[in-house]
Amino acid sequence: MSEDRRGLLRGLVRSAAGQAGAPQGAAPPPASLSDAEIERYSRQLVLPEWSEAAQLALREASVLVVGAGALGSPVASYLAGAGVGQLGIVDPDDVEISNLHRQTLHFTPDLGVPKAQSAAAKLRFLNPEIVVDPYQARFSPAMLEGVDLVVDCSDFFATRYEVNAAACAARTPLVEGGVVGLSGS
Amino acid sequence: MAAHRLDVTDVTCPLTCVRTKLALERLAPGEELAVRCRAGEALENVPRSAAEAGHDVAVEGTLVRIIRR
Numbered sequence: 001m002s003e004d005r006r007g008l009l010r011g012l013v014r015s016a017a018g019q020a021g022a023p024q025g026a027a028p029p030p031a032s033l034s035d036a037e038i039e040r041y042s043r044q045l046v047l048p049e050w051s052e053a054a055q056l057a058l059r060e061a062s063v064l065v066v067g068a069g070a071l072g073s074p075v076a077s078y079l080a081g082a083g084v085g086q087l088g089i090v091d092p093d094d095v096e097i098s099n100l101h102r103q104t105l106h107f108t109p110d111l112g113v114p115k116a117q118s119a120a121a122k123l124r125f126l127n128p129e130i131v132v133d134p135y136q137a138r139f140s141p142a143m144l145e146g147v148d149l150v151v152d153c154s155d156f157f158a159t160r161y162e163v164n165a166a167a168c169a170a171r172t173p174l175v176e177g178g179v180v181g182l183s184g185s
Numbered sequence: 186m187a188a189h190r191l192d193v194t195d196v197t198c199p200l201t202c203v204r205t206k207l208a209l210e211r212l213a214p215g216e217e218l219a220v221r222c223r224a225g226e227a228l229e230n231v232p233r234s235a236a237e238a239g240h241d242v243a244v245e246g247t248l249v250r251i252i253r254r
Contacts, residue, residue: 042199045206053210
């Protein structure tokens with residue numbers, strides 16, 4: 001992991017803990033995790049960089065993932081697994097057989113099913129504690145309402161520009177990634 | 186000041202350490218948490234993980250006394 005990425009991660013952890021209103025040594029947070037949540041998230045709660053306050057902040061967070069393909073699949077899986085409380089999944093396409101070798105949220109029985117629905121079903125299996133909202137549509141700026149973070153995993157330059165413009169206008173933090181062939185950024 | 190108490194004899198590692206860590210997060214610096222552990226793995230891991238986090242730790246039988254840093 002590069003130093004830049006380490007810095008980003010530390011910033012997100014500090015931000016998450018801060019949003020829950022529980023810096024070290026302050027009064028305890030008003031909410032707490034259930035026994036089931038403590039067990040589900042135990043392997044990240046045990047990390048010195050993580051805390052109950054950070055986990056509660058994640059539970060309160062809403063993230064929009066644009067694209068449920070090769071990049072959106074692992075991104076959404078890890079966000080759901082980590083406990084982001086509300087996930088929006090945006091994709092207008094249906095699952096095709098050529099998707100399956102790399103788009104890990106879709107399986108052979110899903111052929112012809114809208115990707116947003118297919119992805120949402122798997123994410124709910126992965127973590128029934130969270131809410132997953134599928135959008136079988138192209139991205140629109142209205143989807144950013146109430147969203148704390150948008151992750152652009154789309155494969156279309158027009159969408160990339162549109163997501164960037166909407167995120168800037170709404171002042172919603174945007175994380176971008178892209179893959180072409182065996183290269184990524 | 187009376188110590189806060191936690192019993193982790195009903196769970197296995199690493200949940201013993203997780204529950205101890207979360208309980209410590211709820212305390213103010215200088216407060217004490219007395220953790221009842223089962224002998225064996227938990228009694229090794231709980232004091233070690235607390236000490237690695239920078240807390241002051243003392244073990245009395247199966248009771249682990251931790252002062253929050």
